[in-house]
Amino acid sequence: AQTVTQSQPEMSVQEAETVTLSCTYDTSENNYYLFWYKQPPSRQMILVIRQEAYKQQNATENRFSVNFQKAAKSFSLKISDSQLGDTAMYFCAFMAYNSGGSNYKLTFGKGTLLTVNP
Amino acid sequence: DTGVSQDPRHKITKRGQNVTFRCDPISEHNRLYWYRQTLGQGPEFLTYFQNEAQLEKSRLLSDRFSAERPKGSFSTLEIQRTEQGDSAMYLCASSLGVTLWETQYFGPGTRLLVL
Numbered sequence: 001a002q003t004v005t006q007s008q009p010e011m012s013v014q015e016a017e018t019v020t021l022s023c024t025y026d027t028s029e030n031n032y033y034l035f036w037y038k039q040p041p042s043r044q045m046i047l048v049i050r051q052e053a054y055k056q057q058n059a060t061e062n063r064f065s066v067n068f069q070k071a072a073k074s075f076s077l078k079i080s081d082s083q084l085g086d087t088a089m090y091f092c093a094f095m096a097y098n099s100g101g102s103n104y105k106l107t108f109g110k111g112t113l114l115t116v117n118p
Numbered sequence: 119d120t121g122v123s124q125d126p127r128h129k130i131t132k133r134g135q136n137v138t139f140r141c142d143p144i145s146e147h148n149r150l151y152w153y154r155q156t157l158g159q160g161p162e163f164l165t166y167f168q169n170e171a172q173l174e175k176s177r178l179l180s181d182r183f184s185a186e187r188p189k190g191s192f193s194t195l196e197i198q199r200t201e202q203g204d205s206a207m208y209l210c211a212s213s214l215g216v217t218l219w220e221t222q223y224f225g226p227g228t229r230l231l232v233l
Contacts, residue, residue: 004160044121044224045161046224050219052219093160095219097219104149104151104213105163106151106153106161106222108160110160
């Protein structure tokens with residue numbers, strides 16, 4: 001079984017500053033993907049960024065980047081130049097796959113509530 | 119296409135009643151997933167479909183829960199004899215169903231309150 005741990009229930013940051021959200025996971029699988037999802041207040045969950053475990057290069061998407069440390073099973077999210085619209089719950093998620101294909105289900109952490117202050 | 123839709127958005131019911139939720143995935147998506155999210159927790163996987171076939175069910179899905187996806191289009195999730203512990207947000211997601219991994223697109227959810 002896989003577990004995902006987000007140790008920061010809440011965080012806050014000033015607009016235009018940088019913030020890092022932490023995530024660790026535990027798995028015996030060798031092949032997997034990692035994701036960060038964003039859930040704004042009363043709105044749908046959307047994908048922020050993903051990382052394939054076999055890739056050493058950290059993924060980036062505009063102001064969002066990850067620090068993937070496979071040996072440490074760590075997958076943090078850095079948000080640069082924070083904007084008011086980044087205020088949301090952020091979930092780290094894990095998906096394993098094997099030679100038979102992916103099991104497709106996402107395992108989520110408990111989330112980190114990020115507030116961007118003006 | 120406006121994305122994944124769910125109906126109703128909110129449901130209040132009394133303990134012991136049956137409830138049914140509907141999910142309409144993005145039209146060309148073959149995979150459909152149901153998750154449950156309780157307060158202060160991340161979503162937990164319940165079940166998923168590849169077209170009309172239900173391929174995996176979580177142990178969270180007790181025998182009071184049943185999900186269907188007739189004709190591989192919309193899906194319904196029914197909870198029989200609801201209990202207060204069933205109160206949660208029920209999320210539906212869909213993905214294209216072609217590649218090994220794919221973005222799962224989530225709907226707005228159905229919030230269930232069992233009194």
